[in-house]
Amino acid sequence: xxxxxxxxxxxxxxxxxxxxxxxxxxxxxxxxxxxxxxxxxxxxxxxxxxxxxxxxxxxxxxxxxxxxxxxxxxxxxxxxxxxxxxxxxxxxxxxxxxxxxxxxxxxxxxxxxxxxxxxxxxxxxxxxxxxxxxxxxxxxxxxxxxxxxxxxxxxxxxxxxxxxxxxxxxxxxxxxxxxxxxxxxxxxxxxxxxxxxxxxxxxxxxxxxxxxxxxxxxxxxxxxxxxxxxxxxxxxxxxxxxxxxxxxxxxxxxxxxxxxxxxxxxxxxxxxxxxxxxxxxxxxxxxxxxxxxxxxxxxxxxxxxxxxxxxxxxxxxxxxxxxxxxxxxxxxxxxxxxxxxxxxxxxxxxxxxxxxxxxxxxxxxxxxxxxxxxxxxxxxxxxxxxxxxxxxxxxxxxxxxxxxxxxxxxxxxxxxxxxxxxxxxxxxxxxxxxxxxxxxxxxxxxxxxxxxxxxxxxxxxxxxxxxxxxxxxxxxxxxxxxxxxxxxxxxxxxxxxxxxxxxxxxxxxxxxxxxxxxxx
Amino acid sequence: xxxxxxxxxxxxxxxxxxxxxxxxxxxxxxxxxxxxxxxxxxxxxxxxxxxxxxxxxxxxxxxxxxxxxxxxxxxxxxxxxxxxxxxxxxxxxxxxxxxxxxxxxxxxxxxxxxxxxxxxxxxxxxxxxxxxxxxxxxxxxxxxxxxxxxxxxxxxxxxxxxxxxxxxxxxxxxxxxxxxxxxxxxxxxxxxxxxxxxxxxxxxxxxxxxxxxxxxxxxxxxxxxxxxxxxxxxxxxxxxxxxxxxxxxxxxxxxxxxxxxxxxxxxxxxxxxxxxxxxxxxxxxxxxxxxxxxxxxxxxxxxxxxxxxxxxxxxxxxxxxxxxxxxxxxxxx
Ligand code: SF4
Ligand code: SF4
Numbered sequence: 071x072x073x074x075x076x077x078x079x080x081x082x083x084x085x086x087x088x089x090x091x092x093x094x095x096x097x098x099x100x101x102x103x104x105x106x107x108x109x110x111x112x113x114x115x116x117x118x119x120x121x122x123x124x125x126x127x128x129x130x131x132x133x134x135x136x137x138x139x140x141x142x143x144x145x146x147x148x149x150x151x152x153x154x155x156x157x158x159x160x161x162x163x164x165x166x167x168x169x170x171x172x173x174x175x176x177x178x179x180x181x182x183x184x185x186x187x188x189x190x191x192x193x194x195x196x197x198x199x200x201x202x203x204x205x206x207x208x209x210x211x212x213x214x215x216x217x218x219x220x221x222x223x224x225x226x227x228x229x230x231x232x233x234x235x236x237x238x239x240x241x242x243x244x245x246x247x248x249x250x251x252x253x254x255x256x257x258x259x260x261x262x263x264x265x266x267x268x269x270x271x272x273x274x275x276x277x278x279x280x281x282x283x284x285x286x287x288x289x290x291x292x293x294x295x296x297x298x299x300x301x302x303x304x305x306x307x308x309x310x311x312x313x314x315x316x317x318x319x320x321x322x323x324x325x326x327x328x329x330x331x332x333x334x335x336x337x338x339x340x341x342x343x344x345x346x347x348x349x350x351x352x353x354x355x356x357x358x359x360x361x362x363x364x365x366x367x368x369x370x371x372x373x374x375x376x377x378x379x380x381x382x383x384x385x386x387x388x389x390x391x392x393x394x395x396x397x398x399x400x401x402x403x404x405x406x407x408x409x410x411x412x413x414x415x416x417x418x419x420x421x422x423x424x425x426x427x428x429x430x431x432x433x434x435x436x437x438x439x440x441x442x443x444x445x446x447x448x449x450x451x452x453x454x455x456x457x458x459x460x461x462x463x464x465x466x467x468x469x470x471x472x473x474x475x476x477x478x479x480x481x482x483x484x485x486x487x488x489x490x491x492x493x494x495x496x497x498x499x500x501x502x503x504x505x506x507x508x509x510x511x512x513x514x515x516x517x518x519x520x521x522x523x524x525x526x527x528x529x530x531x532x533x534x535x536x537x538x539x540x541x542x543x544x545x546x547x548x549x550x551x552x553x554x555x556x557x558x559x560x561x562x563x564x565x566x567x568x569x570x571x572x573x574x575x576x577x578x579x580x581x582x583x584x585x586x587x588x589x590x
Numbered sequence: 591x592x593x594x595x596x597x598x599x600x601x602x603x604x605x606x607x608x609x610x611x612x613x614x615x616x617x618x619x620x621x622x623x624x625x626x627x628x629x630x631x632x633x634x635x636x637x638x639x640x641x642x643x644x645x646x647x648x649x650x651x652x653x654x655x656x657x658x659x660x661x662x663x664x665x666x667x668x669x670x671x672x673x674x675x676x677x678x679x680x681x682x683x684x685x686x687x688x689x690x691x692x693x694x695x696x697x698x699x700x701x702x703x704x705x706x707x708x709x710x711x712x713x714x715x716x717x718x719x720x721x722x723x724x725x726x727x728x729x730x731x732x733x734x735x736x737x738x739x740x741x742x743x744x745x746x747x748x749x750x751x752x753x754x755x756x757x758x759x760x761x762x763x764x765x766x767x768x769x770x771x772x773x774x775x776x777x778x779x780x781x782x783x784x785x786x787x788x789x790x791x792x793x794x795x796x797x798x799x800x801x802x803x804x805x806x807x808x809x810x811x812x813x814x815x816x817x818x819x820x821x822x823x824x825x826x827x828x829x830x831x832x833x834x835x836x837x838x839x840x841x842x843x844x845x846x847x848x849x850x851x852x853x854x855x856x857x858x859x860x861x862x863x864x865x866x867x868x869x870x871x872x873x874x875x876x877x878x879x880x881x882x883x884x885x886x887x888x889x890x891x892x893x894x895x896x897x898x899x900x901x902x903x904x905x906x907x908x909x910x911x912x913x914x915x916x917x918x919x920x921x922x923x
Contacts, residue, residue, distance in 0.1 A: 331916055408596070410593055445662070445859055446863060459864070462907075492600060
């Protein structure tokens with residue numbers, strides 16, 4: 071298929087630095103002395119622990135069940151003993167903690183029995199439940215639960231192999247080495263979503279990956295063919311331009327559709343999965359292997375850069391130690407240099423969304439030059455893939471004019487960093503935007519609390535009011551009742567008295583002369 | 591430290607240096623056609639700009655080096671020197687630069703905050719205060735460097751033949767006196783397009799402008815907007831009454847038109863921001879400048895036109911906020 075490619079707005083071309091880590095094949099790492107499996111692995115929900123300290127677990131055994139519809143399960147990354155359940159720092163810019171299950175490996179790597187599903191015969195519900203129970207989340211970094219995404223009905227499935235961030239090569243290596251599984255996983259996802267075509271987008275700086283994926287589609291496994299015709303899946307080489315791997319950017323490049331900022335791509339009949347996610351889906355359904363490891367690129371100032379099949383829960387420090395951090399490393403970045411963050415603690419374990427660790431030295435990543443005033447050159451606006459006016463957002467954020475920032479669509483900013491990359495005044499624009507966003511969230515939170523307090527207050531006054539009227543009504547009713555009763559009692563008393571009187575009178579009358587009162 | 595962790599090797603300094611470099615062809619043509627006096631003026635303006643900026647920064651208790659070295663003061667200084675007559679006495683240049691740097695730039699909070707184009711504010715201030723000096727342009731034929739230096743250093747101006755009418759002045763005076771346009775153009779003041787000799791300087795600015803476009807320091811919206819604005823208005827008038835209105839080419843090649851198109855309206859700080867807004871801004875300057883040139887009392891209307899359009903910038907920005915990707919134009923707030 072010759073398909074016309076489209077271009078998205080803006081974008082930048084930073085030095086790619088891919089070869090540092092892309093040349094060697096995927097390697098295994100030795101098991102660390104303990105694995106820290108966080109209960110929070112997906113962006114939308116967590117897991118609930120179902121083991122207790124002292125339990126022996128097998129590799130792939132579920133140790134945390136999905137909590138709610140959006141939660142995803144977690145599994146023991148190896149066989150061993152649960153030694154601790156408690157909070158551990160997550161790989162997060164703020165060093166936030168999450169409850170975690172700590173496992174001490176027994177070194178035997180004993181798997182639980184695999185229970186594969188046949189996608190062609192199993193029901194759609196079963197397959198989707200299996201994806202959730204296998205703990206699969208988006209592996210490109212966003213960690214959105216895959217079962218939620220698989221549960222959609224679409225026309226076109228996009229498999230994202232763009233990997234546009236510099237330095238990261240884990241998807242590249244995965245496509246080169248395990249293309250068949252990616253293709254099968256993609257076919258299964260197409261089957262689940264009802265997609266009629268699958269477009270695999272790969273940046274043209276990865277010719278080996280493109281070739282491997284094309285071959286894998288030609289030699290598509292029989293089980294995958296039952297899900298999708300091989301000619302419905304196409305690999306498309308897309309121009310290397312950051313951020314092509316952004317969901318909406320890739321949709322634009324492959325289909326020409328501009329998804330509006332307030333809409334999701336499913337509204338345009340498109341769904342998108344990362345290649346690594348498709349790979350994991352294949353392993354989980356066809357082989358019954360839950361998600362217990364992922365490939366992590368370790369690069370930058372390390373002795374042995376490359377891609378490592380890393381068990382989930384391996385502390386970052388252990389992985390780095392294995393790769394040999396060079397002297398002069400000042401910080402460690404998680405993710406790529408455009409959107410990644412400096413890890414506040416190397417104790418954080420590898421989680422499902424961790425695609426890359428970069429040991430950063432001042433030679434490789436020079437500290438930012440001092441910030442200068444904005445000269446309104448507009449370079450930032452030219453580079454913004456969303457079509458924002460970053461300098462307007464900057465002026466508004468700087469002046470803490472939050473309404474103005476919202477007016478300039480602050481929340482459509484995806485923090486891709488293009489604007490800050492090109493700014494000649496070296497303004498950390500994205501920092502300003504993150505700050506303004508958190509300010510607005512805090513403000514809205516405050517408003518919400520105030521609103522709730524007000525409603526509560528209003529409700530209370532309403533209730534008091536109602537109670538008062540009810541009470542008054544009750545009182546009134548009661549009073550009326552009493553009065554009525556009293557009245558009727560009085561009436562009967564009167565009647566009785568009258569009767570009595572009459573009796574008496576009549577008897578008197580009988581006994582004496584009739585009275586005049588009797589006639590009245 | 592937060593993302594992004596990498597940056598393009600770009601800086602404000604580099605942008606400003608590119609602008610200075612782009613002015614060189616025009617300056618070279620100036621020296622070739624009019625004489626080296628302009629270089630003295632540029633030097634005076636540069637020193638004044640750096641010294642006054644340093645002083646203001648000290649008073650405002652700001653870091654000196656980072657702002658001084660950004661090159662923006664030098665760009666302003668060079669532009670002020672280029673828009674004043676090259677035989678203006680030194681103190682006029684100094685006043686102009688002080689108005690630009692201290693008044694128009696730092697009183698508003700420094701680079702990035704100023705609503706008015708500093709060089710244009712300077713031009714307007716000095717032409718209102720010293721209209722006579724501002725109308726004395728060097729004669730195009732053989733004013734030697736010594737004489738130029740003498741005049742710049744404040745020497746007596748009672749010498750014959752030092753000044754010559756500019757093309758715009760000659761045209762205006764001629765038309766006011768009901769002289770036929772062809773007769774006016776046949777006088778020695780005019781060359782193939784604008785003022786004889788001066789048109790080469792305009793061509794030099796044009797060359798520098800292409801350099802800025804090629805280096806992506808400016809986008810086409812501004813120069814083309816200006817050229818379309820001025821050229822279109824002049825063109826309509828010329829087509830309707832060719833005997834009373836000079837051609838668009840004459841307008842674009844005369845006075846400060848080319849300097850304005852590529853170096854003045856392109857000041858990012860004081861201009862509109864969106865592509866459409868930029869075009870509207872520059873076209874507005876072109877139209878107003880033509881109107882002032884044709885009907886006003888000042889020799890060149892560009893400076894006033896720029897200041898007028900500077901006032902309109904917030905309005906233009908508001909009206910031309912670009913739509914987001916995927917957002918239909920009419921859906922925008
Ligand atoms: S790139 Fe930087 S200096 Fe230029 S307009 Fe944007 S924020 Fe201002
Ligand atoms: S970080 Fe935001 S404003 Fe900057 S380029 Fe990306 S989307 Fe645009």
